[in-house]
Amino acid sequence: MKIVNSIKELKQNLALEKQENKLIGFVPTMGALHEGHLSLVKHCVKENDVCVVSIFVNPTQFNDKHDLETYPRTLEKDCALLEPTGCKYVFAPTAEEMYPEPDTRTFDFGTVSQVMEGAKRPGHFNGVAQIVSKLFYAVEPDNAYFGEKDFQQIAVIRAMVKQLNIPVKINACPIVREADGLALSSRNTRLTPELRQKAPLIARTLKESTTFAPDKNVREVIDYVVNTINKDSDMEVEYYEIVDGNTLESINDWSDADYIVGCITVYCGEVRLIDNIRYK
Ligand code: PAF
Numbered sequence: 001m002k003i004v005n006s007i008k009e010l011k012q013n014l015a016l017e018k019q020e021n022k023l024i025g026f027v028p029t030m031g032a033l034h035e036g037h038l039s040l041v042k043h044c045v046k047e048n049d050v051c052v053v054s055i056f057v058n059p060t061q062f063n064d065k066h067d068l069e070t071y072p073r074t075l076e077k078d079c080a081l082l083e084p085t086g087c088k089y090v091f092a093p094t095a096e097e098m099y100p101e102p103d104t105r106t107f108d109f110g111t112v113s114q115v116m117e118g119a120k121r122p123g124h125f126n127g128v129a130q131i132v133s134k135l136f137y138a139v140e141p142d143n144a145y146f147g148e149k150d151f152q153q154i155a156v157i158r159a160m161v162k163q164l165n166i167p168v169k170i171n172a173c174p175i176v177r178e179a180d181g182l183a184l185s186s187r188n189t190r191l192t193p194e195l196r197q198k199a200p201l202i203a204r205t206l207k208e209s210t211t212f213a214p215d216k217n218v219r220e221v222i223d224y225v226v227n228t229i230n231k232d233s234d235m236e237v238e239y240y241e242i243v244d245g246n247t248l249e250s251i252n253d254w255s256d257a258d259y260i261v262g263c264i265t266v267y268c269g270e271v272r273l274i275d276n277i278r279y280k
Helices: 007-017 034-049 065-070 075-085 124-139 149-165 184-190 192-198 201-211 217-231
Strands: 002-004 025-030 051-056 089-091 143-147 170-171 233-244 260-269 271-278
Touching: 002 007, 002 143, 007 025, 007 051, 007 089, 025 034, 025 124, 034 051, 034 075, 034 143, 034 170, 051 075, 051 124, 075 089, 075 201, 089 124, 089 170, 149 170, 149 233, 149 260, 149 271, 184 271, 201 217, 201 260, 201 271, 217 233
Parallel strands: 002 089, 025 051, 025 143, 051 089, 143 170
Antiparallel strands: 233 260, 260 271
C-alpha cells in the first residue's frame, strides 16, 4: 500500500495502472475509519483491480466550525486499518493541495440538495460536491463507493456526476450497524457511555415503524417515530421525513412512490446522528 499526498504523484501512479487497463475503484473518506468504511473498501477491492482510498477532512463541507475543529483525525490508525484490506493507494492530501485557490463554485442540484440535510446544513452539499468533483478529477475512477447511511449525499453525488458529465459509476453500499442496531459513524465516538446506550433507540424505532407502516398512514408513522424518540429527554429529533428514494420529495401516501425511505436526524446529547430506513 502506497501513501501519496499530491495529485501529481497520484496521477503518475494511476497512469501506469490505467496503461495496463486496470479497473480503478475509489472510496472517498474523511478518515476516522470504522467497519462501515472498511465494508466500502471491501466492495471496492473485490470489484476493481486497483483500490484507491482518500482521507481528507474537507473544510468546505462543514457549516459548523466547532464540528470541523473537533472532527477526529487519525491518519496513522486509518492506514493501519487499510493495510490488510488490499487497498493499493491511500491519497491523503493537505487542504492547500486540494484548495490551491478558494473554490468559488456553487452548485444547484434542485430538490435533492435542498431538502433535509440541505436545509439544515446550508452549504454542506455544495462543499461535498466541490471536494468529490475534485477527487474524481484527481483519481478518474471507474467505480466510486459511498455508504447508504448518508442517503442524501449519494443522491447529490449522482446528480453531480450527471451534471458535470463525470464518467464514474456510483455504487451505494448498505449501512453497517453495531449489534444493537446503531448505524456506524465516526461521530459515535463522541457519545458518552450513557448516551451510547441510548442511541440504538433511533434504529430500533425506525425498524419498528416499518412493521406497521402499511396500516398506519405516512403522517401517523412520522409522528410515532418522532414521539417515541423524543420521549427520551437526552434525544431530540431534528427532522424525520419519509421521501421518494429517487427524488427525495416528501410523500403523503404509501402509493406515491415505488421506492420509499425514511431519513432521520437526532441530537443525542450534543451529538448529531443520522440514520435511514427503507419502507418500500
Ligand atoms: O461521506 C464522507 O465522508 C464525505 O462527505 C466525503 C464523501 C468523503 C466528502 O468529503
